[in-house]
Amino acid sequence: MTVLGPNESILDPREAALGTEGLVRRFGEVTAVDDVTLAVPSGELRAVIGPNGAGKTTLFNVVTGLLSPTAGRVWFEGTDVTDAPQYERPHAGLARSFQSNELFTEESVLENVRVVVQTAEYGPFGLDLFRDAASVGRERAVEILDRVGLDAAHDTLAKNLPHGDQRRLGIAMALATDPDVLLLDEPTSGMSPGATTKTAALVEDIHDSLGLTVLLIEHDMDVVLSISDRVTVLDQGRAIATGPPEEIRTDDDVQEAYLGGIREEL
Amino acid sequence: MNGNDPSFAREATDAVRGRLGSLTPAAWALLVISLAVLAFAFAVRPGLFVDNAIGGLVYGMILVMIALGLSLILGLMGVVNFAHGALFMLGAYFAYQVVGAMGLSFWAALVVAPVAVGAVGLAMEVTVLRRIYDQDPIIGLLATFGLTLMVQEAVRAVWGAAPLGFDVPRALQGGTDLGVTTVGTFRIFTVLVATVAVVAVYLLISRTDFGLTVRAGVQDDEMTEFLGVDLPLRFTAMFCLGAAIAGLGGVLRAAESGLGTGMGQTFVILAFVVVVVGGVGSLFGSVVSGILIGEATFMTPVVLTALSAATGVAAFDVSGIQGLVPYLVMITVLLVRPRGLFGEEGLME
Amino acid sequence: MSALSRYRVPVGLLVLVVALRPVVAHQWLLGFGQIATSMLIWMLFVAAFNLLFGFTGLLSFGHAMFFGFGMYGVAIAVARLDLPFVVGAVVGVAFAAAFGNLLGRLIVEKGEIYFAMLTLAVGEAVYFVVNRNPLGLTGGSNGISQNALPPWVETFRGQKSVVLPFAEVEWYWVVAVVFLLCMLALWQLLRSPFGRSLVAVRENEGLARAMGMNVDRYKIASFTASGALASIAGVLLEINTQGASIETFGVLTSGDAVLMAVLGGVNYFFGPVAGVFVWQFTAEYLSSFRMLNLPTTELALVSVDVSGVLQHWRFLLGALFVAVVLLSPKDGVWGALRDGVRVAAARFREVRR
Numbered sequence: 001m002t003v004l005g006p007n008e009s010i011l012d013p014r015e016a017a018l019g020t021e022g023l024v025r026r027f028g029e030v031t032a033v034d035d036v037t038l039a040v041p042s043g044e045l046r047a048v049i050g051p052n053g054a055g056k057t058t059l060f061n062v063v064t065g066l067l068s069p070t071a072g073r074v075w076f077e078g079t080d081v082t083d084a085p086q087y088e089r090p091h092a093g094l095a096r097s098f099q100s101n102e103l104f105t106e107e108s109v110l111e112n113v114r115v116v117v118q119t120a121e122y123g124p125f126g127l128d129l130f131r132d133a134a135s136v137g138r139e140r141a142v143e144i145l146d147r148v149g150l151d152a153a154h155d156t157l158a159k160n161l162p163h164g165d166q167r168r169l170g171i172a173m174a175l176a177t178d179p180d181v182l183l184l185d186e187p188t189s190g191m192s193p194g195a196t197t198k199t200a201a202l203v204e205d206i207h208d209s210l211g212l213t214v215l216l217i218e219h220d221m222d223v224v225l226s227i228s229d230r231v232t233v234l235d236q237g238r239a240i241a242t243g244p245p246e247e248i249r250t251d252d253d254v255q256e257a258y259l260g261g262i263r264e265e266l
Numbered sequence: 267m268n269g270n271d272p273s274f275a276r277e278a279t280d281a282v283r284g285r286l287g288s289l290t291p292a293a294w295a296l297l298v299i300s301l302a303v304l305a306f307a308f309a310v311r312p313g314l315f316v317d318n319a320i321g322g323l324v325y326g327m328i329l330v331m332i333a334l335g336l337s338l339i340l341g342l343m344g345v346v347n348f349a350h351g352a353l354f355m356l357g358a359y360f361a362y363q364v365v366g367a368m369g370l371s372f373w374a375a376l377v378v379a380p381v382a383v384g385a386v387g388l389a390m391e392v393t394v395l396r397r398i399y400d401q402d403p404i405i406g407l408l409a410t411f412g413l414t415l416m417v418q419e420a421v422r423a424v425w426g427a428a429p430l431g432f433d434v435p436r437a438l439q440g441g442t443d444l445g446v447t448t449v450g451t452f453r454i455f456t457v458l459v460a461t462v463a464v465v466a467v468y469l470l471i472s473r474t475d476f477g478l479t480v481r482a483g484v485q486d487d488e489m490t491e492f493l494g495v496d497l498p499l500r501f502t503a504m505f506c507l508g509a510a511i512a513g514l515g516g517v518l519r520a521a522e523s524g525l526g527t528g529m530g531q532t533f534v535i536l537a538f539v540v541v542v543v544g545g546v547g548s549l550f551g552s553v554v555s556g557i558l559i560g561e562a563t564f565m566t567p568v569v570l571t572a573l574s575a576a577t578g579v580a581a582f583d584v585s586g587i588q589g590l591v592p593y594l595v596m597i598t599v600l601l602v603r604p605r606g607l608f609g610e611e612g613l614m615e
Numbered sequence: 616m617s618a619l620s621r622y623r624v625p626v627g628l629l630v631l632v633v634a635l636r637p638v639v640a641h642q643w644l645l646g647f648g649q650i651a652t653s654m655l656i657w658m659l660f661v662a663a664f665n666l667l668f669g670f671t672g673l674l675s676f677g678h679a680m681f682f683g684f685g686m687y688g689v690a691i692a693v694a695r696l697d698l699p700f701v702v703g704a705v706v707g708v709a710f711a712a713a714f715g716n717l718l719g720r721l722i723v724e725k726g727e728i729y730f731a732m733l734t735l736a737v738g739e740a741v742y743f744v745v746n747r748n749p750l751g752l753t754g755g756s757n758g759i760s761q762n763a764l765p766p767w768v769e770t771f772r773g774q775k776s777v778v779l780p781f782a783e784v785e786w787y788w789v790v791a792v793v794f795l796l797c798m799l800a801l802w803q804l805l806r807s808p809f810g811r812s813l814v815a816v817r818e819n820e821g822l823a824r825a826m827g828m829n830v831d832r833y834k835i836a837s838f839t840a841s842g843a844l845a846s847i848a849g850v851l852l853e854i855n856t857q858g859a860s861i862e863t864f865g866v867l868t869s870g871d872a873v874l875m876a877v878l879g880g881v882n883y884f885f886g887p888v889a890g891v892f893v894w895q896f897t898a899e900y901l902s903s904f905r906m907l908n909l910p911t912t913e914l915a916l917v918s919v920d921v922s923g924v925l926q927h928w929r930f931l932l933g934a935l936f937v938a939v940v941l942l943s944p945k946d947g948v949w950g951a952l953r954d955g956v957r958v959a960a961a962r963f964r965e966v967r968r
Contacts, residue, residue: 064825090827098825104818106882115815116826118808124829126812127836129804133811177827346728397941403728404674408877409940411870415933423927531866535739538732546729593740600721600733 003243003251009039010230010242014075017042017213018063018094018181023072025055025062032058034237035072040181045207045214047224047245050234051258056217057099059234060183064096065089077180087124093180097170097187099217105159109150109169112158114141116176141176148172148202164195168202175206181213182206188220196220200227225249233257304565307572313447314571318564324453324522326560327460330553331515332533333540334467335508337552340541342480342504343399345406349390351534352417353509357383357516358525359425366432372521373435376459380513386417387509391502399501414530422527431524456518463511464553470507471549480504539596545609555607563591624802624884631888632791639896649773652787654895655794656851657875661887662801663844664872669881669945670805671837672817673723674731677738679868681842683745683859684711685849690759690859691752700765704850708843715842719835735866742864756861763858775854790851797847802884804840813837874936880947889949894932901928 004010013019016039025033032055040046048056061067063074065086074082076094084092104112117137122128128136145151148168153161158169167187174182187203188196200223207214207227218224224231225245232242235257241248248254308315332354339347360379364370390413398406433439438455441448471477479495519529540559544551567588599606632655640648664678688707692698722733748755764770767778768786775786804810815823816833824830853859862868871894879890939947946954 066821066825085829087824087827087829090825096825098822102819102822102825104815104822106818107814111811115811118811119827122808124827125832125836126808128808129810131808132806133808134806136808173822173826346732394937394941404731405940405944407674407728407731408873408944409937411873412933412937412940415870415874415936416930419927419930419933423930535735535866539736542729542732542736589743590740593736593743596733596736597721604725 003241003247003253005241005253008242009037010041011039013037013039013073014078016040016075017044017077018215019075020059020063021073021075023059023062023074024070025058025067026070031237033062033069036234036237036239038232038239038242040213040215042180042213043211044229045204045216045227047216047218047228047231048234049218049221049224049231053236054234055237056234057185058237060096060185060215060217064094064183090177090179091120091123093178094183095174095177095179095181096183097167097174097185099185099189101163101166101170103158103166103169103173105157107158108155109158109161110138110141110145110154112169113144113172113176114138116173117141117144120177144172144175147175147205149198164191164199167191168199171202171206175210179212181215183215185217186219187216188218188223196223203227303569303573306576307565307569310572310575311568315568316444316447317449318568319561320449320453320457322561322564323557324456324560325563326557327457327464328515328519329533329536329540329560330464330556331460331518332512332537333544333552333556334464334549335512336534336537337541337544337546337549338467338471338508339505341547341549343395343501344403345395345398345410346403346538347395347508348407348410348534349413349417350410350508350512350537351530351532352414353383353387353530354512354516354519354533355421355525355527355530356386356417357513358520358529359421359430359516360513361517361520362425362430362432362525366430371435372433372438376514376517379517380510383513383516384506384510387506388502390509391505395505396498396502414534418527418530427527429524429526432521434521450522452522456522459518460515463514467507467511468549468553476500476503536592539592541606543596543599543606545606548606548608551606551608559592559595562595563588566591625799627885628795628798628802632795636787648787650895650899652790653852653855654891655787655790656848656855657895658888658891659794659797659851660845660848661872661875661879661891662798662884663841663848665876665881665887666801666804666813666844667837667841668873668876669883669886670810670817671813671834671841672820673727673834673838674873675734675838675841675869676731676866676873677734677736677741677869678841678845678872679864679866680738680741681711681715681845682849682852682868683741683864684708684714684842685846685851686853686859686863687745687753687759687849688846689765689850689853690763693765694759694761694763694858695752700767707850708846711846711849712839712843716835716839719838723834723838724831735869738864738869739866742861742866745864746861753859753861758858758860760858760860764854768854770857786854790855793847793851797844801844805884809833809836874932877944878932878936878939878947880945880949880951882945883947883949883953886947886949889952890947893948897932898928901926901931 009016009019013021019037019039021037023033023036023038024031034055036055036059048059050056058067062069065081065084065088069082072082073080076089076092079092081089081092081094089095104115107115114133114137117140118126118133121137142151142154145154148171150165150168150172153165158166161169167189171184171187174184184203188199191199200220203214203216204227206212216224216228218228228245230242231245231248233240233248233254240257241251241254243251332350335353336347336350339345339350357379360382361372361375364375364378365372390410394409394413395406398409434452438452440451442451442454471481480497480500482495516525516529519525519533536559540556541552543559544553544555570587635654636648636651639651639654660678660682663681664675667673667675667678685704685707688710689700689703692703692706693700718734718737722730725733745753746755753759769776769778769783777784777786777789805813812823812828812833815826816828816830820830823833849863852863875890875894876887877890878893879888880886883889943950
């Protein structure tokens with residue numbers, strides 16, 4: 001395998017599990033995502049790296065429909081989903097976690113996951129008024145919490161969880177949508193080295209045993225090198241290189257992007 | 267407001283040009299028809315027409331004076347100040363206290379009442395509002411709603427629930443002849459005072475260092491404080507200013523139409539309508555929409571009466587539709603242009 | 616034990632309707648029980664409001680309109696059109712639901728602050744229209760008071776009763792049954808999958824959307840249900856006050872709902888119940904209170920005439936409301952009560968050990 005430059009992709013984005021074509025997102029004068037073309041094949045664990053402000057989270061936000069793109073298309077499993085409402089994407093199989101701990105804070109850990117399982121079951125809008133919700137989706141929620149290692153915290157309020165467990169709960173909720181493609185936004189941020197290793201193992205486990213396609217924003221290079229199949233480097237909104245982790249590490253363009261600024265100063 | 271361009275005039279012309287440029291043919295047709303109908307109504311009863319046009323302007327300027335403070339506090343501090351109507355009402359009652367109860371001159375009330383309302387605003391800001399700036403905006407709405415209740419009950423306790431009124435100086439009584447009709451001198455005075463107040467606020471926000479630092483604080487409070495600006499002090503000052511203008515509006519309104527304990531509530535709802543129609547976050551929008559709603563409220567009956575007289579169709583003569591006009595304008599604007607006439611996308615959403 | 620804790624809401628509601636009247640009628644409290652009926656009606660109204668605010672996160676400042684739709688639906692049918700009561704009630708409730716649904720579609724996506732301001736403005740516009748007495752139906756500012764009771768309601772010395780084929784029932788118990796049914800329906804709605812979705816929307820709208828919920832549709836549905844439920848309270852109020860009055864549509868009515876719900880505790884099912892009780896009880900108690908005798912009435916060393924101050928009880932409750940909003944906006948009286956009971960229980964357990 002070799003390293004691909006800007007706007008080169010492994011396969012046609014329209015045939016990938018998740019693809020973007022010429023994706024652009026501007027905020028006023030600032031271009032946060034600049035002509036990004038990506039293709040993530042089914043079953044791959046792809047890491048997205050880049051300096052702060054490179055547009056990684058904005059890319060996730062546009063792909064998942066939280067923001068609409070200024071230009072370009074988003075393809076999911078062969079369908080153009082650019083104009084699909086955000087709430088329809090999880091039902092199609094495209095789920096995400098958030099960098100900030102977005103939770104239903106006043107609810108229990110179990111309820112946080114259960115209500116997502118329930119949503120996956122009923123679709124975007126469910127008007128079931130007659131059942132007791134406590135029994136709907138409970139078993140699957142318990143199963144997912146077991147997988148992410150939160151089995152002892154069912155009744156804890158989400159806001160009272162320690163930071164690392166909150167991040168794991170975020171992953172659990174994304175899993176509860178029963179996704180094909182999972183976007184994880186810095187799942188290890190703010191974690192101790194021990195917790196980081198544990199979470200990296202969790203991501204790898206999700207990818208391997210559930211067979212999910214995973215797109216991962218990650219700062220910890222050890223994690224990136226150890227678990228990802230391919231790496232895409234974002235710099236100033238542009239995808240400057242995509243390739244296997246070891247080759248990306250030694251690639252000149254990437255070195256330039258990360259180190260260029262420092263070299264100029266010297 | 268446009269952060270890069272401090273000039274009010276430039277912002278205004280840009281905004282208007284932008285609006286005109288984006289008008290659809292249907293909107294153009296509507297505009298032409300409205301102008302034609304207005305011209306027709308003028309031809310039928312010129313005296314009534316001018317009377318109501320000026321009545322609408324007076325009403326509109328009162329609305330602007332309340333909506334301006336509301337919009338200012340909303341834009342700067344993210345708080346929907348329900349108590350703004352109560353401050354307006356306090357201005358009216360303070361003026362009554364000075365003129366009606368203590369027998370002093372109206373000119374004294376014109377100064378004392380807004381200052382006193384500013385002081386009440388200061389007390390509100392320091393005791394309650396300061397605690398809620400960085401919280402969910404709903405909390406601010408609720409807290410200021412509670413304050414409204416307290417002010418209203420306090421007014422009832424001090425001045426009673428019966429309607430009151432007071433006289434204006436002889437110089438402002440009587441009328442001024444405009445050819446087709448005679449207009450009350452006090453109405454012209456109201457429009458002048460309100461215009462001066464509104465323009466002054468605008469210049470303060472857009473042209474002075476004070477306004478600049480406050481706006482910078484809204485954009486990035488940490489950085490602004492780091493640069494040595496005392497933001498809480500400036501927010502307090504802005505709040506007092508907004509309160510004082512509302513109080514001034516109350517004085518003017520009470521002098522012409524009398525005062526009652528329900529006036530605060532009635533006008534704060536109309537001020538909400540003005541802010542929604544003008545677009546949340548745009549001071550310029552509040553000014554335009556205040557005058558627009560004032561005029562629409564007063565001109566609609568004139569136009570309908572003229573149409574009914576000319577066509578002989580009595581159905582046009584919907585008596586008493588006047589009070590409903592602001593809400594009809596609001597619903598129309600929301601359907602056609604959801605973020606208001608001059609609103610920025612995404613603000614407060 | 617677990618069955619009791621699982622059904623503590625139905626049990627609590629049953630205890631409430633049985634105990635409310637004797638409790639307020641106790642000589643240490645108000646000494647008369649008539650207010651209990653209107654308390655139940657208001658509890659239903661505020662609970663309906665709180666379905667929207669406390670459990671969906673949308674603050675409506677115009678909920679009085681739904682209260683009024685139910686009330687005027689009955690009054691217009693019975694007094695103006697000579698139609699059966701049931702027709703008026705059904706049309707009133709259906710109109711409230713339809714109005715809530717359409718208004719929701721128009722304004723729900725604009726965010727919570729817009730929602731509060733727009734419901735307030737629309738409520739004011741509705742008040743205005745009703746006040747204009749369109750087609751001579753609403754009676755304008757006089758409201759509707761002549762022949763406004765259905766034939767099966769009898770009044771005798773201010774006491775109402777309902778004549779059924781087999782018996783005559785006190786009006787309070789009819790209200791109690793309707794109240795119970797509606798509150799149980801609300802309870803079931805809140806524990807259903809639909810209700811849990813509403814709570815998720817309240818907790819974190821953005822997350823709910825990212826997890827696949829059509830947030831706007833949930834909000835519109837909640838607004839519709841809340842409006843319909845509030846209008847049922849309005850139907851009861853029509854009979855209770857023997858007609859329809861324009862004040863019901865007023866912004867003060869909407870404001871009172873907000874005040875009572877927040878005072879009671881918007882996060883709890885029983886919050887509105889507690890809020891209405893505290894508010895109406897305080898209003899009655901304080902406005903009938905004349906002399907403050909210290910230390911006791913029997914042994915009065917100091918007697919102060921406080922009626923002048925206490926007739927302005929709204930000021931005091933306003934101050935209490937501001938304090939609740941600043942300190943703990945979602946817990947209110949009911950939250951404080953729960954905390955108190957929990958602390959006391961913990962203390963008790965410690966002592967026993």
